[in-house]
Amino acid sequence: MPEKIDNNSVGLVTPEKFHCSEPISLSCGEVLPEFDIVYECYGTLNSNKSNALLICHALSGDHHVAGYHTWEDEKPGWWDRFIGPGKVFDTDRFFIVCCNNLGGCSGSTGPTTTNPINGNRYGPDFPLVTVSDWVESQARLADHLGIEAWLAVVGGSLGGMQAMQWSVDQPDRIKNAIVIAAAPKLTAQNIAFNEVARQAILTDPNFFEGRYYEHSVQPDRGLRLARMLGHITYLSDDSMAKKFGRDLRQGKINFDYGVEFEIERYLRYQGDQFVGRFDANSYLLITKVLDYYDPEGTEKCSLAEVFSRAKCDFLVVSFSTDWRFSPARSKKIIKALHDNGLNVSYGEVKSSQGHDSFLMTIPQYIEIIRSYMDKLAASL
Amino acid sequence: MNTPTDTATTLALRSDLQIIAEWIQPGNHILDLGCGDGSLMGYLARTKSVTGYGIEIEDHYIPQCIRNGVNVLQMDLDRGLTEFSDNSFDQVILSMALQTMHYPHLLMKEMLRVGREGIITFPNFGHWKVRWYLAGRGRMPVSEALPNYWYNTPNIHLCTLQDFEELCRQHNFQIQERRTLNHHHETGLGLRLLPNLLGEIVLYRFTRLPDNIPR
Numbered sequence: 001m002p003e004k005i006d007n008n009s010v011g012l013v014t015p016e017k018f019h020c021s022e023p024i025s026l027s028c029g030e031v032l033p034e035f036d037i038v039y040e041c042y043g044t045l046n047s048n049k050s051n052a053l054l055i056c057h058a059l060s061g062d063h064h065v066a067g068y069h070t071w072e073d074e075k076p077g078w079w080d081r082f083i084g085p086g087k088v089f090d091t092d093r094f095f096i097v098c099c100n101n102l103g104g105c106s107g108s109t110g111p112t113t114t115n116p117i118n119g120n121r122y123g124p125d126f127p128l129v130t131v132s133d134w135v136e137s138q139a140r141l142a143d144h145l146g147i148e149a150w151l152a153v154v155g156g157s158l159g160g161m162q163a164m165q166w167s168v169d170q171p172d173r174i175k176n177a178i179v180i181a182a183a184p185k186l187t188a189q190n191i192a193f194n195e196v197a198r199q200a201i202l203t204d205p206n207f208f209e210g211r212y213y214e215h216s217v218q219p220d221r222g223l224r225l226a227r228m229l230g231h232i233t234y235l236s237d238d239s240m241a242k243k244f245g246r247d248l249r250q251g252k253i254n255f256d257y258g259v260e261f262e263i264e265r266y267l268r269y270q271g272d273q274f275v276g277r278f279d280a281n282s283y284l285l286i287t288k289v290l291d292y293y294d295p296e297g298t299e300k301c302s303l304a305e306v307f308s309r310a311k312c313d314f315l316v317v318s319f320s321t322d323w324r325f326s327p328a329r330s331k332k333i334i335k336a337l338h339d340n341g342l343n344v345s346y347g348e349v350k351s352s353q354g355h356d357s358f359l360m361t362i363p364q365y366i367e368i369i370r371s372y373m374d375k376l377a378a379s380l
Numbered sequence: 381m382n383t384p385t386d387t388a389t390t391l392a393l394r395s396d397l398q399i400i401a402e403w404i405q406p407g408n409h410i411l412d413l414g415c416g417d418g419s420l421m422g423y424l425a426r427t428k429s430v431t432g433y434g435i436e437i438e439d440h441y442i443p444q445c446i447r448n449g450v451n452v453l454q455m456d457l458d459r460g461l462t463e464f465s466d467n468s469f470d471q472v473i474l475s476m477a478l479q480t481m482h483y484p485h486l487l488m489k490e491m492l493r494v495g496r497e498g499i500i501t502f503p504n505f506g507h508w509k510v511r512w513y514l515a516g517r518g519r520m521p522v523s524e525a526l527p528n529y530w531y532n533t534p535n536i537h538l539c540t541l542q543d544f545e546e547l548c549r550q551h552n553f554q555i556q557e558r559r560t561l562n563h564h565h566e567t568g569l570g571l572r573l574l575p576n577l578l579g580e581i582v583l584y585r586f587t588r589l590p591d592n593i594p595r
Contacts, residue, residue, distance in 0.1 A: 344455065347442045348455075349439075350439070368446065371443035372446050375447060
C-alpha cells in the first residue's frame with residue numbers, strides 16, 4: 001500500500017498505448033515508420049471536447065503523472081499533488097492527458113523498444129529527437145483521442161519548452177500554454193551540466209557504445225552519477241542548507257569515504273532510485289533534446305519572430321531560487337510574447353527550493369495556477 | 381508599492397479612473413504600472429476595449445489580476461522597463477505609485493521610451509492639509525490619503541505639484557494636460573486657481589519631445 005493516499009487522488013489508473021502507423025519525419029532527417037505512445041488520462045472529456053489539458057513531462061518524467069498503478073505502489077504519479085478532483089488541475093472539470101515522449105523508456109518507442117525493421121532493440125541507433133518532434137507525436141495522439149485543440153498544454157522545465165513549441169508549431173490546436181520554470185534555450189552552463197552527465201554514462205565501462213542490453217548489463221554507475229549531478233542543480237544552496245546542512249548521519253566524522261553527511265546519503269539515494277527505473281540511452285537522448293532546444297537558433301530569427309505564429313494565451317511562472325532556469329530566462333519568453341501583443345501573465349514565485357519548486361505545492365504558485373485554471377473553467 | 385492598507389490607492393482609483401479613462405482612446409495598447417488587482421485595466425478593457433498589461437510586484441495581486449481577466453506581469457518597476465521594447469505602447473499609466481519608486485525620474489524616462497504618452501497620478505504633498513499638519517504639529521503628515529507613518533510608509537518620494545512640474549522641465553517631459561482633484565475628489569474653480577494648495581490628487585498626461593526617445 002502507498003504510505004498515504006490523499007483524499008483527492010485519482011486513484012488507480014491504467015496506462016494506455018496508442019500505436020501510430022503513419023510514419024513520422026524527425027528533425028534530424030530520419031523517419032520512424034511507426035511508433036507507440038504510452039499515455040494516461042484522468043477526468044472526462046466533455047461533449048464538445050473543449051476541456052482537454054496536455055501535461056508534458058520533463059527530463060526524467062513519464063506518462064504516470066497522477067494516481068497509482070496498483071495499491072502496492074509506494075508513490076503516486078510525479079505530479080499527483082497537482083492533479084485530481086479539486087486540485088489545481090481539477091479532474092472534475094478537465095480531461096487530462098500525459099504521455100511518455102518518444103525516446104523515453106516507459107513504454108513509448110525509444111532506445112529500449114524494438115526496431116520493427118530488424119527486430120533488435122533500437123539502443124543507441126534510436127534517432128535523436130527534438131521538442132518539435134515530440135509536439136508532432138503528441139498532435140498525433142490528440143488526433144487519436146479526437147481532441148482538435150487543447151484547452152491548455154502545461155509543463156515545467158523541459159515540459160514548458162514543449163508547451164511553448166506547441167504554441168508555434170500547432171497554433172490552431174492550443175488555446176493556452178502554461179510554461180513553468182522553463183527557458184527559451186539552454187545556457188552554456190546548462191549544457192555543461194548535461195555534458196558532464198553524459199560523460200559519466202558514456203565513459204562507464206558497462207556502456208558498450210550504448211549496446212549494453214546485449215551484454216545484459218547497464219551503465220549503472222554512470223547513470224547514477226548523472227542523476228546525482230542533476231539533483232544538485234535542481235536544488236538551491238539555501239534548500240540544501242535547510243534540508244541537510246552539514247548534518248552527519250552518525251553524529252561524527254569517521255575519516256573514511258562512507259556516507260557521512262546527510263547530503264551524501266540523499267544524492268546516493270536519488271542515484272540508486274533512478275538506476276532502477278531509467279534507461280541510460282534515454283537519459284542521453286533527452287539531455288540532447290534539452291541542449292538542442294533553441295527555436296531562435298533553429299529558425300534563425302528572433303524569439304519575437306518565432307512567437308509571431310502563436311495565437312494562444314500564456315501563463316508563465318518562474319521561481320526565485322531556480323538557478324537552472326532562472327526568472328531572467330522566463331523574462332526572455334515574456335518579452336517575446338508581449339512584443340507580439342499576446343495575452344500573457346507572469347508570476348515570479350518566491351521559493352527556496354530551486355528548480356524543483358515546480359513540483360512543489362508552494363501556496364503562491366498554487367494560487368497563481370488555480371486562478372488561471374478557474375478562469376479557463378469559467379470559459380468552458 | 382501598493383499595499384492592502386494603502387487606502388490612498390483605493391480611494392483615488394475610483395475618482396481618477398474617470399479622468400484616466402477620458403484620456404485613453406478606444407483600442408489603445410496600454411501598460412499599467414503598479415496595477416494592483418487590475419481594476420483599472422479591467423475597467424479600461426470593458427469600457428475602452430484596450431489591450432495591454434498590468435505590472436505588479438506584490439504576490440497577492442497576481443492571482444487577483446488573473447481572476448479579473450487582466451494580463452499581469454510580476455516585475456519590479458525599480459529595475460526599469462527593460463523587458464519592453466521602445467514605442468510598444470500607446471500609453472503607460474502610473475497611478476498613485478510614483479511616490480513609491482526609488483527612482484521616479486528614471487521610471488518616467490522609461491515610460492516615455494516604451495510608450496508615446498505617460499499618465500501619472502499622485503497625492504500632492506503641497507496640499508494645504510499636509511502643509512497645515514506639518515506647520516502646526518511639526519511632524520510628518522498622516523492623513524486619509526497618506527495613512528502611514530514616516531518609518532513604515534511605502535511613499536518614499538513624496539512631491540508637490542510644483543516639484544513634479546520642475547522635474548518635467550528639467551527632463552524635457554512635455555506636460556500635455558494637468559487635472560487636480562480636491563479631498564472630496566472633485567474638481568472646480570478654486571482648484572484651477574490654486575492647484576498646488578487645493579489639489580489633493582494630481583493627474584498628468586505627458587509626452588517626450590518629438591523624435592527624442594529618452595535613454
